[in-house]
Amino acid sequence: MIEEPFAEGNTLFHRRDTRVKLIAAAAITLVLALTSSFLVASTGCILTGMLLALSRPTPSLLLRRIGSVNLFTLFLWLTLPLTYGGDKIVSFFFLDISLDGLRTAALITLKTNGILFCFLALLATSTVANLGHGLEKLGMPRKLAFLLLFSYRQLFVIHQEYQRLQRAARLRGFAPSNSLHTYRTYSYLFGMTLVKSWNRAERVHQAMILRGFNGRLIPLNQPQPCREDYLFLIGMLLISLLLAGIPFF
Amino acid sequence: MTTLPPLLELRNISYSSPGQSSPLLEGVNFILREGRIGLIGPNGSGKTTLFQIIMGLLKADAGEILLQGKVMEQEKDFRKLRRKLGFLFQDSDDQLFSPTVLEDVAFGPLNLGASPEEAQKISISTLEHLGLKGFEERITHRLSGGEKKLVALATILSMQPKLLLLDEPSNNLDPTTRERLIKILRGLDQAHIIISHDLDFLASTCTQLYAIQDRQLVRCEDKQVHSHEHIHPYGDKPHQHGT
Known part of the structure; x- marks a missing residue:
């Protein structure tokens, strides 16, 4: 984490x-x-x-x-x-x-x-969240502030998905070595991480839209x-x- | 005498998943008259899809969605609809995205135009109502599965919707949390539609059951008497079942 x-x-x-x-x-x-x-x-x-x-x-x-x-x-x-x-x-x-x-x-x-x-x-x-809101208040374009906040948030998601897949591979006896099997497995892991993070990002976006999100993050504490x-x-x-x-x- | 139009009405909704030749839903009709509805159906039969269509996340190939008698067409209409309907996702991890619980619960009210002070007040009282007092500063991704589910419910309730769409809310909950959720749902004023495979759960939270059968939404008969064996050790204790 x-x-x-x-x-x-x-x-x-x-x-x-x-x-x-x-x-x-x-x-x-x-x-x-x-x-x-x-x-x-x-x-x-x-x-x-x-x-x-x-x-x-x-x-x-x-x-x-x-x-x-x-x-x-x-x-x-x-x-x-x-x-x-x-x-x-x-x-x-x-x-x-x-x-x-x-x-x-x-x-x-x-x-x-x-x-x-x-x-x-x-x-x-x-916190990065406060920095993002601070930058927006200082006049940084809203889109850039949003991008910063969400890239940061998305890092967690990608990291989590990767860890989950890696754990699944390890539980089935995967031990990295210098072999074609290892490289292939890692490329699957990276590919799947990308696809799964994309899907999750889409669902998170849906959850945000459902709760009235319209492109602007409003901080609670200002x-x-x-x-x-x-x-x-x-x-x-x-x-x-x-x-x-x-x-x- | 004028009667109020139903809160939600579906007329002839049809939907096919992209790349599938046969439709998933065909000519679905539904009028929400009573408050507490359970929805059952096999995996992949289109239950979640139906919720997504109602919320305007997916566009139906044909048919109309009416909110209080008004047809929802544009994204603008659905934006209004989403203020009145709350959708609890199957996976709470998809629903919680703010660092702290309080920020997440306040996200909806803030977007709906509440001032930060109001949003904070609503959020705290919502959390309290769900028995989550003291959770405000907890980190969302470190909560347990059951806590996540209840916090996700709080994020929706804080928007004060009129109807809740709950997608398999009792999945992966331990018996205590499940009971807690049942108690909460029974105590809410809002109408709800619950997707679940857990018939006992539906029996304790719903008054009416619908099923997706042959791409249609079918109302189930009220009561059916039958005998069966229990694989759980509580079979001899009195308990309720769904249809």
Whole structure:
């Protein structure tokens, strides 16, 4: 089952209005994504890391998430120093290592993790349902918001159907191996998952139509941002301004 | 003296499944006069299809559906019909799609134009009425089969329909939940049509029985006396059967 473990909790971040968090995350991400300064990237990484700590995520889950993202940056560390070129090159045994490449890999790693921390602290602390409604309130076209909410909901359905079929196969003694039988079975499983999810989606759609659905999801809880939300937003915008201003000092 | 037109009337409904040469339903006529109707028939005889046609999910090849004397033709008409008729699916998993029970029960009222506060109030009282108090924040896909069925019923009742179409509601329910459902259905003001293979269930919830026979809807005789053996251990205790 797909869970939203980071959305459970009751810290300062969990209580904030989703719209406020979306704007804050967009501002900080924009600064971090566009910067080419080491100082901005590392300060940003430290600041967002502090925000993340304040949202009190479960350490083991957090490490796994950070780990899976950094698997990609690991590839940059492996490839960029060898392929980047430039003037500053250090020979290390038989390898020519580009210092510029190392620098770029480090910068990208800092930026990636800064943005990741920011998203984990600000966005992962809301449920996807709230994010969808928040985005719609912020002016994202209704169709896109609907698409986001329903793609997410449909993931569960597909996942469930797949698990059900896989269980059925396993119960009848199916053990994957490197054989034509295995590949054929998996292609049947995938094909059936697709067909069954499609059918189920259609029935869910019917159920929605029967209950008066007309293309717009109306959220039940629509809290208005309170004073603390605005103060939080100002704080977050100040952080992004500070980050953006560092190169000018 | 004017009499009110019947809530639901079917006139000469015919339907063939796509790709099938012989029709599934042919010239089905039905007038809902009494409130509690049971519908039986073999698997694949078109019971669920008939419900889907009534709700406007499938289009009949021929015939008319009348709601309170008005012919339903366009999707617009059926949208009105769906406010008055509630359809409980065979598989509750198809019916529950919101993360929490409260959101799911409130989905219908919200779509019908209730404010979030009203929708929340209606939903909570509906849940309470079904003995599901405290279920509001439960996660729908983690409920047990019986709980899912009752919550699915709540999602329909919260729209305050006049007629319920229930598709095999007692399937896969344990005896306690089944009894609970019978009690709930007997206590409701709404009319209902129940598809079931469970004749005991129909006997305790319905006053009239129809069967799909030779592509037609046929009214069953009221009572028939016969003797039979019981394969369950409660045969010596007094209990009721359907026809």
